[in-house]
Amino acid sequence: MLRIPEHGRSVADVQEALAGLRTHDVPWREGRTFGYVYEGGGHIDEVAQHAYMSFLYENGLDPTEFKSLLHLENEVVAMCIDHLRGDEQCVGNFTSGGTESIMLGVKAARDRFRVAHPDAVPEMVLPRTAHAAFHKSAHYLGLKVVITEVDGTTFRAVPDAMRAACNENTALLVGSATGYAHGVVDPIPEIAAIGLERDIPVHVDGCIGAFVLPFFRELGVAMPDFDLSVPGVTSISMDLHKYAFCPKGASVILHRSRARRAHQVYVCAQWSGYVLANAGVQSSKSGGPLAAAWSVLQHVGRDGYRARFAELLDTTRRIVAGVGEIEGLEVLGQPEMALIAIASTDPQVNVYHLSDLLGARGWHVQPQLRVTNSPANLHLTLTPGHTPHIEGFLEALAACTEEARRTETPAPPEPLLAALQQVDLSAVDEDTLAQLLGAAGIGEGGALPAERCVVNQLLDAMPLEARNRVLRFFFNGLFVPAE
Numbered sequence: 001m002l003r004i005p006e007h008g009r010s011v012a013d014v015q016e017a018l019a020g021l022r023t024h025d026v027p028w029r030e031g032r033t034f035g036y037v038y039e040g041g042g043h044i045d046e047v048a049q050h051a052y053m054s055f056l057y058e059n060g061l062d063p064t065e066f067k068s069l070l071h072l073e074n075e076v077v078a079m080c081i082d083h084l085r086g087d088e089q090c091v092g093n094f095t096s097g098g099t100e101s102i103m104l105g106v107k108a109a110r111d112r113f114r115v116a117h118p119d120a121v122p123e124m125v126l127p128r129t130a131h132a133a134f135h136k137s138a139h140y141l142g143l144k145v146v147i148t149e150v151d152g153t154t155f156r157a158v159p160d161a162m163r164a165a166c167n168e169n170t171a172l173l174v175g176s177a178t179g180y181a182h183g184v185v186d187p188i189p190e191i192a193a194i195g196l197e198r199d200i201p202v203h204v205d206g207c208i209g210a211f212v213l214p215f216f217r218e219l220g221v222a223m224p225d226f227d228l229s230v231p232g233v234t235s236i237s238m239d240l241h242k243y244a245f246c247p248k249g250a251s252v253i254l255h256r257s258r259a260r261r262a263h264q265v266y267v268c269a270q271w272s273g274y275v276l277a278n279a280g281v282q283s284s285k286s287g288g289p290l291a292a293a294w295s296v297l298q299h300v301g302r303d304g305y306r307a308r309f310a311e312l313l314d315t316t317r318r319i320v321a322g323v324g325e326i327e328g329l330e331v332l333g334q335p336e337m338a339l340i341a342i343a344s345t346d347p348q349v350n351v352y353h354l355s356d357l358l359g360a361r362g363w364h365v366q367p368q369l370r371v372t373n374s375p376a377n378l379h380l381t382l383t384p385g386h387t388p389h390i391e392g393f394l395e396a397l398a399a400c401t402e403e404a405r406r407t408e409t410p411a412p413p414e415p416l417l418a419a420l421q422q423v424d425l426s427a428v429d430e431d432t433l434a435q436l437l438g439a440a441g442i443g444e445g446g447a448l449p450a451e452r453c454v455v456n457q458l459l460d461a462m463p464l465e466a467r468n469r470v471l472r473f474f475f476n477g478l479f480v481p482a483e
């Protein structure tokens with residue numbers, strides 16, 4: 001077993017070791033990776049790094065002792081409330097990311113529900129396109145998820161279906177602005193109206209879209225209302241570590257009122273140590289992400305964001321138009337954000353195969369599995385860093401589509417597919433699961449077959465619940481102590 005080194009290593013030695021490790025990561029700095037990292041360019045990096053490092057050791061555990069952090073948080077939240085057209089009653093908190101913001105929105109709704117229904121299981125009505133973080137929150141916080149299918153052409157939530165899914169235990173309704181997968185805005189005013197009708201809180205997931213959409217509106221894009229100006233919207237999550245170009249660990253959760261936020265706060269004064277009072281999930285936390293987020297917002301400013309998003313809008317439109325010209329491909333829905341889902345219209349073109357072919361040429365896109373009425377597709381998250389690479393990407397996409405059409409799609413072994421049809425994956429033991437995955441070229445410790453499309457086809461062929469079981473098994477095997 002690896003041990004903490006008996007003799008400490010020199011600064012240079014440690015730094016060199018670190019630098020070497022990154023060589024196998026996705027090459028995100030080259031503008032050929034469509035996801036994970038959001039680059040704003042200019043001097044953002046410099047501003048963020050300086051602020052992050054200056055507040056590296058400050059502790060957000062106690063905002064009464066670290067008044068600088070309380071000040072920064074209240075300023076960041078105020079700017080976000082203003083951006084999303086909230087009023088003086090609105091409040092919010094800085095969090096570590098979209099998942100934490102969503103978890104807090106769900107917790108606030110759950111605890112509000114519990115006041116009136118101490119013994120019932122709270123339910124959350126989720127469109128199919130709502131982010132996985134809501135499912136995770138329901139899992140952690142003990143809510144029941146009720147899924148409604150979205151429109152199969154626009155990929156927007158269907159308010160009537162959501163209304164029909166409500167009952168006396170519904171504690172929260174969710175809409176996205178925009179959803180991650182297709183980049184479209186759900187009909188938030190209609191969803192919020194259901195909330196008002198039935199006194200149910202409505203959370204808008206603006207993690208990826210809410211920061212950008214107001215700027216797109218300023219740039220002349222027709223934009224439905226989705227923010228705190230809509231009556232009935234009670235909370236919104238918005239990430240700063242995505243399109244506000246802040247380093248990771250930056251998001252906000254905003255609430256309509258202090259009374260609603262009260263259900264988010266956790267306090268414990270019945271143990272033997274300090275009084276613990278947390279607005280979020282984390283307790284001790286570095287001041288770095290908050291200081292960096294505040295500094296990036298100050299440095300870029302509305303004019304800087306507007307200029308970047310004007311370029312982003314243009315880039316998005318050019319890629320949507322370019323994909324439309326490639327025979328055998330289509331863009332799903334009408335993206336209202338810099339998020340694009342590309343599906344195949346030609347049975348000879350398998351998108352997972354296409355993804356592998358693009359990967360071999362150094363272009364990294366994100367496969368999205370088929371779910372109910374959303375077909376298998378490839379996702380692009382565009383940022384200003386992609387602008388110089390539009391032509392190159394579209395050429396590669398066209399060439400790889402042609403290659404995917406001409407060549408055989410590597411497929412999972414027939415016996416394996418047959419075996420999958422026969423076993424109930426949610427019931428098989430771990431050994432059987434390891435054998436099945438081994439047959440597909442998936443080994444312990446994260447070894448994947450060179451042809452990822454084989455794995456994605458297998459996942460596609462499984463019932464949704466079974467996918468979760470298989471992936472949990474795989475992930476559990478990924479993190480094994482180093483030798």
Ligand SMILES: *Cc1c(COP(=O)(O)O)cnc(C)c1O
Pocket residue numbers: 097098099100102131133176178179180205206207208209239251
């Ligand atoms: C990214 C994202 C989230 C989750 O945010 P994390 O920062 O990854 O925790 C939630 N909702 C949407 C729409 C997102 O795009």
